[in-house]
Amino acid sequence: xxxxxxxxxxxxxxxxxxxxxxxxxxxxxxxxxxxxxxxxxxxxxxxxxxxxxxxxxxxxxxxxxxxxxxxxxxxxxxxxxxxxxxxxxxxxxxxxxxxxxxxxxxxxxx
Amino acid sequence: xxxxxxxxxxxxxxxxxxxxxxxxxxxxxxxxxxxxxxxxxxxxxxxxxxxxxxxxxxxxxxxxxxxxxxxxxxxxxxxxxxxxxxxxxxxxxxxxxxxxxxxxxxxxxx
Numbered sequence: 001x002x003x004x005x006x007x008x009x010x011x012x013x014x015x016x017x018x019x020x021x022x023x024x025x026x027x028x029x030x031x032x033x034x035x036x037x038x039x040x041x042x043x044x045x046x047x048x049x050x051x052x053x054x055x056x057x058x059x060x061x062x063x064x065x066x067x068x069x070x071x072x073x074x075x076x077x078x079x080x081x082x083x084x085x086x087x088x089x090x091x092x093x094x095x096x097x098x099x100x101x102x103x104x105x106x107x108x109x110x
Numbered sequence: 111x112x113x114x115x116x117x118x119x120x121x122x123x124x125x126x127x128x129x130x131x132x133x134x135x136x137x138x139x140x141x142x143x144x145x146x147x148x149x150x151x152x153x154x155x156x157x158x159x160x161x162x163x164x165x166x167x168x169x170x171x172x173x174x175x176x177x178x179x180x181x182x183x184x185x186x187x188x189x190x191x192x193x194x195x196x197x198x199x200x201x202x203x204x205x206x207x208x209x210x211x212x213x214x215x216x217x218x219x220x
Contacts, residue, residue, distance in 0.1 A: 052182055056173045059187075063166045072162055075187040077169070 003110060005032040010103035014069045018088060018095035029099040033106050041093045043102055044085040051080055058082055058108070065104045071097050073105075113220060115142040120213035124179045128198060128205035139209040143216050151203045153212055154195040161190055168192055168218070175214045181207050183215075 009032055021029075026043065030036050036045045049055045059077055062084060066072040076083035084105055086098035119142055131139075136153065140146050146155045159165045169187055172194060176182040186193035194215055196208035 052173070052177060056170070059169065059173075060166070063162070063169075067162060072189045075185070077185040077187060079182045 006103055006106060006110065009033075009100055010107045012096070012100045014071050014097040014100055018091060018097045020088070020091040020093040020095060021099075026094050026099070029096070033099070033102050036102050036106070038094070042085050042087040043094055043098055044083055045102070045106075046081055046083045048081045055080060055082055061108055062105055065101065065108075069097070069101050069104065071101050073101065116213055116216060116220065119143075119210055120217045122206070122210045124181050124207040124210055128201060128207045130198070130201040130203040130205060131209075136204050136209070139206070143209070143212050146212050146216070148204070152195050152197040153204055153208055154193055155212070155216075156191055156193045158191045165190060165192055171218055172215055175211065175218075179207070179211050179214065181211050183211065 009029065023038070026038050030038055030043065033043075033045075036043050047058060049058060055077060059075060059082060062073065062075065071086075074085045076085070084102070086101055087093065088095040088098055119139065133148070136148050140148055140153065143153075143155075146153050157168060159168060165187060169185060169192055172183065172185065172192075181196075184195045186195070194212070196211055197203065198205040198208055
């Protein structure tokens with residue numbers, strides 16, 4: 001992966017009424033997001049942590065990113081891991097907004 | 111349900127090496143926890159909120175309760191709802207600790 005490509009994706013704006021992306025385009029964009037996977041109509045990654053405090057600190061960082069973007073993930077929160085999953089309900093699948101937000105979450109570790 | 115019974119359950123201590131409860135006892139204790147359900151080897155409830163801010167405030171209150179109890183739920187976090195689910199891995203099912211923690215979460219709304 002290229003840190004520059006990740007940064008470039010993360011810096012894009014989330015837009016209203018984003019269109020559903022073709023699967024091939026999703027997979028091309030996912031190439032710059034290490035560990036993110038295309039599962040059904042979602043993109044998702046499992047992040048692992050030392051324990052509850054670290055997990056919750058991450059959850060709150062993601063919550064802030066979501067609020068700033070106006071685009072919200074689903075989170076599956078456990079003691080030492082969190083699955084972050086993005087999809088765009090209105091588009092019925094994955095839009096560029098989902099990949100942009102995934103890049104912003106991934107950038108927390110860059 | 112009885113507010114007193116809920117309070118009584120919430121005030122119990124979580125203990126180490128808690129034993130798995132018989133299903134009948136789980137259901138008796140669940141009677142004081144409105145909306146909580148016994149699903150497979152877990153007890154769970156879906157809480158609904160006005161939006162992301164309120165959902166995240168709730169998530170953080172639950173995180174604090176979990177840390178104080180030394181017993182941690184699984185959380186499924188969405189834009190305007192959160193599913194809280196308790197189970198005790200070491201016991202292979204539901205223990206009194208799970209019901210005590212569920213009562214503490216439920217008490218947030220009492």
